[in-house]
Amino acid sequence: MATKVVMEALSPTMEEGRVVEWKKNEGDPIATGDVLAEVETDKAVMELVARAGGTLLKRVVPEGTTVPVSQLVAVIGDKGEDISALVGGGAGNGGPAAQTTKPVADTTAQRTSMPPAPPAAAATESTAPAPRPAPPPGVSPAPSRPGASPTAAAAPGDGDRVKASPLARKIAAERGLDLHGVAGSGPAGRIIQRDLEGVAARPAPGPAARAPQVPAVQPVPAGEPFRDVPLTQIRKTIARRLSQSIGPIPTFYLTTEIDMERVAEARDALNARGEGRISFNDITIKATALALRQHPACNAWWQDDHIRYWAEVHISMAVAIEDGLITPVIRHADQKSLRQISAEAKDLAGRARERRLKPEEYTGGTFSISNLGMLDIDEFTAVINPPEAGILAVGRLAEKAVVEDGTVAVRRRMRITMSCDHRVIDGATGAEFLKTLKAMLENPLALVW
Amino acid sequence: MTAPLLIADLGRRGYGEVLSLQRDLCRRRVAGEITDDILLLVEHPPVVTLGRGTRATSLPLSADAIGARGVEVYEVERGGDVTWHGPGQLVGYPIVDLRQHREDLHWYLRELEGGLIDALTALGVAAERTPGLTGVWTGGRKIASIGIHVKQWVTFHGFALNVTSDLAGFGLIVPCGIHGVTMTSVARELGTPDDAAAADALWRGASGAVVAAVAHRLDRVPAPAGTTIVPAALEPA
Numbered sequence: 093m094a095t096k097v098v099m100e101a102l103s104p105t106m107e108e109g110r111v112v113e114w115k116k117n118e119g120d121p122i123a124t125g126d127v128l129a130e131v132e133t134d135k136a137v138m139e140l141v142a143r144a145g146g147t148l149l150k151r152v153v154p155e156g157t158t159v160p161v162s163q164l165v166a167v168i169g170d171k172g173e174d175i176s177a178l179v180g181g182g183a184g185n186g187g188p189a190a191q192t193t194k195p196v197a198d199t200t201a202q203r204t205s206m207p208p209a210p211p212a213a214a215a216t217e218s219t220a221p222a223p224r225p226a227p228p229p230g231v232s233p234a235p236s237r238p239g240a241s242p243t244a245a246a247a248p249g250d251g252d253r254v255k256a257s258p259l260a261r262k263i264a265a266e267r268g269l270d271l272h273g274v275a276g277s278g279p280a281g282r283i284i285q286r287d288l289e290g291v292a293a294r295p296a297p298g299p300a301a302r303a304p305q306v307p308a309v310q311p312v313p314a315g316e317p318f319r320d321v322p323l324t325q326i327r328k329t330i331a332r333r334l335s336q337s338i339g340p341i342p343t344f345y346l347t348t349e350i351d352m353e354r355v356a357e358a359r360d361a362l363n364a365r366g367e368g369r370i371s372f373n374d375i376t377i378k379a380t381a382l383a384l385r386q387h388p389a390c391n392a393w394w395q396d397d398h399i400r401y402w403a404e405v406h407i408s409m410a411v412a413i414e415d416g417l418i419t420p421v422i423r424h425a426d427q428k429s430l431r432q433i434s435a436e437a438k439d440l441a442g443r444a445r446e447r448r449l450k451p452e453e454y455t456g457g458t459f460s461i462s463n464l465g466m467l468d469i470d471e472f473t474a475v476i477n478p479p480e481a482g483i484l485a486v487g488r489l490a491e492k493a494v495v496e497d498g499t500v501a502v503r504r505r506m507r508i509t510m511s512c513d514h515r516v517i518d519g520a521t522g523a524e525f526l527k528t529l530k531a532m533l534e535n536p537l538a539l540v541w
Numbered sequence: 542m543t544a545p546l547l548i549a550d551l552g553r554r555g556y557g558e559v560l561s562l563q564r565d566l567c568r569r570r571v572a573g574e575i576t577d578d579i580l581l582l583v584e585h586p587p588v589v590t591l592g593r594g595t596r597a598t599s600l601p602l603s604a605d606a607i608g609a610r611g612v613e614v615y616e617v618e619r620g621g622d623v624t625w626h627g628p629g630q631l632v633g634y635p636i637v638d639l640r641q642h643r644e645d646l647h648w649y650l651r652e653l654e655g656g657l658i659d660a661l662t663a664l665g666v667a668a669e670r671t672p673g674l675t676g677v678w679t680g681g682r683k684i685a686s687i688g689i690h691v692k693q694w695v696t697f698h699g700f701a702l703n704v705t706s707d708l709a710g711f712g713l714i715v716p717c718g719i720h721g722v723t724m725t726s727v728a729r730e731l732g733t734p735d736d737a738a739a740a741d742a743l744w745r746g747a748s749g750a751v752v753a754a755v756a757h758r759l760d761r762v763p764a765p766a767g768t769t770i771v772p773a774a775l776e777p778a
Contacts, residue, residue, distance in 0.1 A: 102691070103647035112593040130593060135621035135675040136646040138691040285554045416603065447602070451712050456721035479720070 094169030094178055094497070095127060095144040101161045102138050106469075109133045110158040111140075111165060120148045122168050129165070140165070147171045175537070195425070256283035314529055319400045320395070327399070331515040344512040345473050345521050350530045352489050352504045358536045373409075373435040373463045376486055378539055379532045381405045381425035384459055387525040391458045391518050393479035399516055400479075408457030408477055409437060411444040418444050419477055421457040461486060471507035480526075481516035485509045506533075544577060544624040544641075546761035548752055549771045551583040555624065556590070556615055559583050559634070566770065567697040575584040578641075578761055579770060581699075582748060587612045592621035592688045595631045599623040599715040605714050619698035620685045621675070621688030629705035629726070629740070631747050637759065639694040650675055650687060653700055656758040657685045660702075661740035664743075668729045679703075682725035683762055704728065704747045705740045 099109050116128050121144045130138040150167040153159055161475040169174050256271050261494070264271050276283035323331070334342030355375055363369050368456040384391040384405045393400040408419035420440035422433060443449050459481075462474040465488035474485035487507040494503050508529075512522040532538040553748060559581065563736055569575045589607055591614065599622050600607075604614045612625075627676075639649055654670050657677045661668040661684065668679045677685035685702040703726035711724045727747060733739050756763045 103645045105647045106646075110594075130618070132593050132620045133593070134650055135619075136650060136691060137618055137620040137689070138646060139693070141693070218595045362564060412764070414606075416606075447712075449712065450709070451715065452721070452723050455715065 094149065094167050094173055094175050095146070096164050096178060096262065097140070097166035097167055098162050099131070099159045100140060102131070102133055102136070107134045108158050108160045110208045111153055111155055111427055112137060113149055113155055115139075115459050116148045118148055118151055119171075120210065122146055122148050122183045126319055129297060140166060146170055149173060149175050152179055152189060215493055219440040222486050228459070308396060309511050317404055318400050320398050320400050327515070330518075341476050341478060343476055343511050344514055344519065344522075345509050345511055346519070346526055347507060348526050348530055349505050350533050351494075352506045352533065355533050356489070356504050367529055369433065370430050371437075372465065372489060373461075373486070374437055375533070375536070375539070376429055376463065376484075376508075377407050377409065377425055377433050377461060378424060378428070378460055379536075380459065380461055380484060381422075382539065383461050383525055383529040383532055385426045386528050388411050388522070389521045390482050390512075390517055390525045392481045394481055394516050395459070395479060396514055399481075402458040404458065406456055406458045408460040408480065409440065409456075410460060410462035410474070410477075411441045413445050413447070419457060419460060420444050420449055420454045423456075460484070465489060465506070473509050474511050476513055478513075481513040482522065483511045485511065543760065544632065544760045545764035546635075546752075546756045546759060547577050547579045547766035547770055549579065549581050549766040550748065551771070552655060553584045553586070553628075554594060555590040556585045556613060559585070560615070560617065560716065563634050563636065563697040565706070567692055567695050570636055570638055570695045571693045575636075575770070578638065578751065578759060579636040579766060580755060580763075581636070581750070581771075583632050583634070584628060585632060587625070587627040588615060588619050589613070590615045590619075590627050591623050591712055592617060592619045595619060596622060598666050602713055610713070612710075612713065613769045617698070618690045619688040620690065621686070624686050624688065624701065625642070625710045625714055626701055627706060627710045627772065629700045629703070629707060629728075631744070631745075631751060632699070633751060633755065634699040635696060635755065635759075637696045639696060642759065644694055646689075646691060649696065650689070652758045653687050653689075653755070656754040657687075657700060657702060659753065659754035659757070660747065661685075661727070663750040663754070664727055664731070664746060666727055679725060679730055682723045684725050702727070702747065702751065703732070704744055714724070731765050 102109065110133070112130045112132050114129045116122060116126065121127070123145045124142055127139040128142050128148070130137050131140050132138075134494040147170065148166060149163070149169045152167070153165050159165060164179070167178050169175060217484045235418045244502075256274075256276065271283055274283050276314075352372070355372065359372065359375060374502055378455075388401055388403075391402050391405055393402070404424060406421050406423045407425040408421050410417050410419050420443075422428070422436050422440070425433060428436070440449070440453065444454070457477070457480060460474070460477045462483060463486040464472055465486055467488075469487050470490065471487040472485045474483045476483050485508065487509075489504045489506050491502055492505045493500050494505065495501075496503075508526070510522055510526055512519075519526075563581065566575065566581075570579075589604075589612055595616075607614050635653070638648070639645070642649070651670075654675070654677055658668045658670070661677065661679070663758060666684070668684060670676075670678050671678045675687050676683055677687075687698055687700045689696050690699045691697075703724065705728040706726050708709050708724045708726060708729070715722075716749055727733070728740065728743060730736075733741075733743050
């Protein structure tokens, strides 16, 4: 008689656990109490212990996989026993169709309806959490109105509890708003500040009710460093399908060739002033940062269950060091002068090679640039630096014969290739960004405009 | 009568020998040879440890390159990503049988965080949790890290509180795998003068506060651990 081994709840609040390491192989004899695997939840690792003896017939999930509590992870039984009924159509092995419209708050549904993380993704990106069940369609970005459907706010079984961010709760309390009936657009249908725009004040039930003290509509405070956008249904499908196809980061590449004649002239003129040398790399950093400012869709992080669009532009710059590479960050590159960028890039690269960078100097970038032009590389593709969604691979400046107005001219040209995380950036989005970047470099006055 | 929390202050000790001690104490607690909860306190020489959740991107330098700088690298069974230990950091390893408290890993992690927050409050640092990121933070900077292992509900590994640590050590790694995190220390938050006497006083204050707070959270009374717990060879010099 085969025994199912399931992901155990090591805490009442545990919803999923990651199988970090199998301690037994398929075919190994198992005694009751044997440690089968190590499981991680939060920052705690615990052992998964066999509740029955026999032979380990099947390890259902590979190492590194995050699985919901109660889901089948292994089968113990007699050697040669037919367990196809257990591992074939059992709970948790359903296809994506099992990702129903059950609200996240309903943990029972989550436990039984969640498919395991795709093995390919789990094997190579061990920390990727299992996909979360989708919130009900229409909940995500729907503008909220007073009296809107209460689906998100009060999920079945949620009782009187409303999921809302602390800020949203604070604002609601200040304004005397009733959060019941407000549709949440945050993760898992959580009500966030934005959802309260336009919600008319009405007395909250209970003794806390009081008159609104501030105007009903509060502007979004300026200076927020980023904006988290929940994944829409189509974004989720794109992310899942493309990751299955190509790997944990479904990357595609866009290449364009840029006429650098005018940049070269501008650079020569600047350098002739004798106040320090500006490199093509410095100019590329500045232009990229300015172009990102115009295309915030490319200045973003993939965050597994949402996309983080940054309001600031921090360029990670790949620097080769003795036994690898590191990406120091030029913060607010769009707001700095070429001279500042040049000095900072030089300083960061120098200290990177001496390994004297502080952690805050090589983390927190929003977009990367890798330049191999100085090593005579014509063009190449760069590997995305997660969680950033894009990286630019910059080749060398080369004199080329180009046809211009019907005649052949010799021009200095540079090829750049952008690697895009397709979960965040679509083809046209990346292409629009490159178009702006190309236009800026071909008319470098735009850099100072 | 409230049960004791046996405190063993090991002083400055190598990571490897204390790891062996922890594993041995955990085994003995599981076997029933030890019946009381224990808290080991120690300060390690510079060492980088990789937990079970370590991501490749958390180590900008290779393990060999870190080793070449005289910093040992250990791969250990605790949860969490990579971290650094070194002088000025108060490391605590509670060996606690959760069956005598609650069979709930998340409860235990939150109590450890709560104990550290209580201790920091007593020292004058306003600290807090960050939901989803186990550890203790102050003003968005990380001041203490947590990573544990549990064997049949007996815990080992634990927490690391930066008291006067030279935070440059964290430059070898991406602490806890969180890109963009800024580490801080009690001394940095309080602006403690950079001299031996002040550092020593702060260290003693932090040790006392941590012992009191962790014992309180676990509802135990601190008591010195005897040589049955800590072999004579490991007693502080």
